[in-house]
Amino acid sequence: MSHYLVTGVNGFVGQYFCRLLKNRETDLHIIGIDLDATTPCQDHGFEYRQVNLLTEPEAVLKVVVEFQPDYILNLAAVSSVSQSWKNPAACLAGNTGIYANLLEAVRQGCPDARILSVGSSEVYGDQPEGAMPLKETALLKPNNPYGISRVAQESLSRLYQESYGLQIMTTRSFNHIGPGQKEQFVIPSFVSQLVRIAESGKFGEITTGNIDLVRDFSDVRDVVDAYWRILKQGMSGEVYNVCSGKGIRLRDIICTVAEILEIKVITRTDETKIRPKDSKWIIGDNSRIKQSFGWEPEYALIQTLCDIISYRITE
Structure with missing residues (x-):
């Protein structure tokens, strides 16, 4: 055991x-x-x-x-x-x-x-x-x-x-990221705001921090x-x-989720969400875990986003 x-x-x-x-x-x-x-x-x-x-x-x-x-x-x-x-x-x-x-x-x-x-x-x-x-x-x-x-x-x-x-x-x-993550984190925050727009109409506004940052997201x-x-x-x-080994701009994630939900959205920067200092790019090399353990990501980002959307709609 x-x-x-x-x-x-x-x-x-x-x-x-x-x-x-x-x-x-x-x-x-x-x-x-x-x-x-x-x-x-x-x-x-x-x-x-x-x-x-x-x-x-x-x-x-x-x-x-x-x-x-x-x-x-x-x-x-x-x-x-x-x-x-x-x-x-x-x-x-x-x-x-x-x-x-x-x-x-x-x-x-x-x-x-x-x-x-x-x-x-x-x-x-x-x-x-x-x-x-x-x-x-x-x-x-x-x-x-x-x-x-x-x-x-x-x-x-x-x-x-x-x-x-x-x-x-x-x-x-x-x-x-994934279904069940709290809204204090960036992607659940985006998805929750976008789902609320989809449930109330086809157009709306969401508040964000700096969405020109590039990040590496894994399921x-x-x-x-x-x-x-x-x-x-x-x-x-x-x-x-x-890590996934791939980078994506936060702005592009918002666009992807909006397309999935078939809504139009504009973004408004909330200055309180801007950190004193932030990294513009964070993308990782995952070759060590791949070579050491035969690990491979199974979940594409689009699938993960769809699962998060489904979770937010049904919760």
Whole structure:
């Protein structure tokens, strides 16, 4: 029997990862950790613990010692770039503190576990267009508090891997989307506004931030498949880009969704959604995970957008 510990399990990615495990493995036990009193995950073989990884290190250690996980997926984090600008100290303290407490618990209570530390492409920062697609060897120069916190997380991974021999793999995950993602993120925000226009008429206006940015979007179902493969087969100390390898301008996504919904739309820039600094292009090179694990994206962007639209219409 495989034992999985998933932190941040109630989040968007955590729920998809647990579904994948249930479909991929027959003999397993999952313990999920999150801040909420309850969890939406109710499957057989799943247990839930309400634990604050930042403020309750003893509780984290207790779970790790008692459960003895074979695999740990760390999704617990402050994951919003916009929120990191509003409260930089909370983002930095949260992401580094959460991860440090988890690593200490593993070091003390279950040092043979395989850990996947989920990071972000925001560690690359503002790179020139000619540098795309970004390989894992690219210079790290984060340009927001969230990206800085993820660099610190990578440094902690390296420290515990080299000093204590913990088995830690790290991802630099680029933007991922799918049905069920909260509206605080850019694509669900666009789709929700456009669906409301389609339901009320054929023409309308949506508010946006900077829609001339180019981003690399993957379907969350492809992302959790990559995470599972890295946990099972990844090399300790290695870093893996998780991305589609393709860039698209945010403005073009709005146009595509509007075409699917058969509506006309104009955009209005909301200055409050403009960040102090933003990267113009973030496109990743996924050759390492392709070559290492035979991973290939299954979901085209158009299919993912259609699934998000369907989810927003029926929710």
